[in-house]
Amino acid sequence: MKEKGIPMVDTELTERIDAWIEARWETIVSEIGTLVGIASQEDLEHAGPGMPFGPGPRKALDAGLDLCKRLGMHAENHEGYVGIADYPGADPTKTICQIAHLDTVPCGPGWTQDPHVMTRREGYLMGRGTLDDKGPFVVGLYAMRFWHEQGVRFPYTMRMIIGTNEETSLKDVEYYLEHFDQPTFLFTPDAEFPVCYGEKGIYQGVFTSGPIVDGKIIEWHAGEAFNAIPTDAHIIISGEVEKLPAAEGLTISQEAPGHVRIAAKGRGGHASQPAGTKNAIGMLVDYLLTNHLVSAGEEQFLTLQKTLIDDYTGAGVGVAAEDELFGKLTIIGGMAWLEDGRLHQSVDSRYPTTFSRAQFEEQLSLAAKRFGASYETDNDTEPFYIDPSGEEIQRLIRVYNEVTGDDRKPFTIGGGTYAREFKNAAAFGPEMPWIKDPDWVGPMHGDDEGVSEELLKKSLKIYILGIREIMEINYA
Known part of the structure; x- marks a missing residue:
């Protein structure tokens, strides 16, 4: 039996x-x-x-x-x-x-x-x-x-x-x-x-820059979804290709007179499993910051993006947390775009029972403020x-x-x-x-x-x- x-x-x-x-x-x-x-x-x-x-x-x-x-x-x-x-x-x-x-x-x-x-x-x-x-x-x-x-x-x-x-x-x-x-x-x-x-829990929101003055970014729409770490991303900036240094994982080409296209090839994946991925948006951010290719206002927002993307534990933006049931919180940036004269960066976090929407809004708004940006919740689902x-x-x-x-x-x-x-x-x-x-x-x-x-x-x-x-x- x-x-x-x-x-x-x-x-x-x-x-x-x-x-x-x-x-x-x-x-x-x-x-x-x-x-x-x-x-x-x-x-x-x-x-x-x-x-x-x-x-x-x-x-x-x-x-x-x-x-x-x-x-x-x-x-x-x-x-x-x-x-x-x-x-x-x-x-x-x-x-x-x-x-x-x-x-x-x-x-x-x-x-x-x-x-x-x-x-x-x-x-x-x-x-x-x-x-x-x-x-x-x-x-x-x-x-x-x-x-x-x-x-x-x-x-x-x-x-x-x-x-x-x-x-x-x-x-x-x-x-x-x-x-x-x-x-x-x-x-x-x-x-x-x-x-x-x-x-x-699944929490999503968006960082938004202040109005960009004298910006160098012509076009940017990187990533396909909030909940996916992008393998591929590109940006178009003002410049001439012969003046830009080569970098691993990047393809740099002349898009039009005075416009350069920089494309990144990383390793994407699901937002819930960031370990082992390489965010293509982060690759572009690093290149632009290292070579000082954007305006002061843009650089300020890109530094916020780097702070978010470089540390998927959330410590950089003040939201690190964990519990015995779910372990550690993770957070990623899945999409970046330029719209209406402002830069935007999405946020997707998977969080344990020791964190909440209110805590996200408080801490991410503080992080945004440090870089002259604002923050707004898109949606939240509890654990x-x-x-x-x-x-x-x-x-x-x-x-x-x-x-x-x-x-x-x-x-x-x-x-x-x-x-x-x-x-x-x-x-x-x-x-x-x-x-x-x-x-x-x-x-x-x-x-x-x-x-x-x-x-x-x-x-x-x-x-x-x-x-x-x-x-x-x-x-x-």
């Missing part, structure tokens, strides 16, 4: 799962490729009825729902905000949900391939969304499909919630929670294994966590450890996932950050985003067994 809550190795089942995955793998890869082929960044300029986040997210939603229907699910589009696809259970009032998103962050100029044409290279799938979150979406669907093909009818409905606005405003989840009951339990395949029971000793977390960690042979513990993250929007939820894979990918494989939100096919296969097996475990919990 299987002791309640403790999975035991079932050789016949695991071999059947492995064979099932192999038999369907090429189809799964093809379905991921179809979704990657849809550019699904938010485009509010072209939003309209039925496509509140623009035509790209709507097209991706339609494709996702089409796949759900072909897999035998009851699938519905809810005004373009969110999709819902079910395999009904014996008790329709209780739902065990996955939620994945088909919108993506924008693609910077540093890709070495078309980001919306998925390619296979040495066991990796390459393309925007392969890891975040189109690949995991397809894998999560097939995990539910496995049990449907086995003829299993679980006590609770299996539901996939298809998001379209995760990368920006989360208005998809807002819509879902306004129209549907809270899930009985939910996990999202949009983070890391083994299982995440808590997420740092989220559930009990790691609860039955759901304990079952999922056991499944993970059984499949992999590891002995890992539940953890918290700095990233923000859908889980924090629900009362009883967790983030569950698919990344295993301790496994090093080749240098040519980029991270989520970065250039040349990619994911290991073996990682996706293992994730699929974990999700299949994880669903069974959660379905065995008594939610009377």
Whole structure:
């Protein structure tokens, strides 16, 4: 007998799962490729009825729902905000949900391939969304499909919630929670294994310079999103290229008579994981300051940018903090731009329970004042966590450890996932950050985003067994 809550190795089942995955793998890869082929960044300029986040997210939603229907699910589009696809259970009032998103962050100029044409290279799938979150979406669907093909009818409905606005405003989840009951339990395949029971707070804002007088910066719009450290950034300043020194990682060219274009190539990544990155905005700032290429007012603001970007612990701008649950606060600068005669620098921080919006506003306003700038909050989401000793977390960690042979513990993250929007939820894979990918494989939100096919296969097996475990919990 299987002791309640403790999975035991079932050789016949695991071999059947492995064979099932192999038999369907090429189809799964093809379905991921179809979704990657849809550019699904938010485009509010072209939003309209039925496509509140623009035509790209709507097209991706339609494709996702089409796949759900072909897999035998009851699938519905809810005004373009969110999709819902079910395999009904014996008790329709209780739902065990996955939620994945088909919108993506924008693609910077540093890709070495078309980001919306998925390619296979040495066991990796390459393309925007392969890891975040189109690949995991397809894998999560097939995990539910496995049990449907086995003829299993679980006590609770299996539901996939298809998001379209995760990368920006989360208005998809807002819509879902306004129209549907809270899930009985939910996990999202949009983070890391083994299982995440808590997420740092997410705080964002903007530094703004005073009016720039006699400025040397002609054009600047660097970075693609607040929550991404840019790999690529460029700036156009007044000057002549032959008068400027060369620098590692920078390409300097004459844009027009009297105008020089300086482009930086760093190593980007997600705002929640700044370690090991090299911010392209920071590279430009360092070059401009070292060579005194901007006006006094611009230099003052660039010094503020350097203070922010050079120390992602937040100590430079007075917001360093930590706690036992989440560890240390991190902070990054993701976008910089010139608008209406003023310079702007975004802020994105992932913070523990010992810090708050009020503290950010106080300390960052003080930092801004030191450099003749101002500061304003853009948005804030407080830290989220559930009990790691609860039955759901304990079952999922056991499944993970059984499949992999590891002995890992539940953890918290700095990233923000859908889980924090629900009362009883967790983030569950698919990344295993301790496994090093080749240098040519980029991270989520970065250039040349990619994911290991073996990682996706293992994730699929974990999700299949994880669903069974959660379905065995008594939610009377």
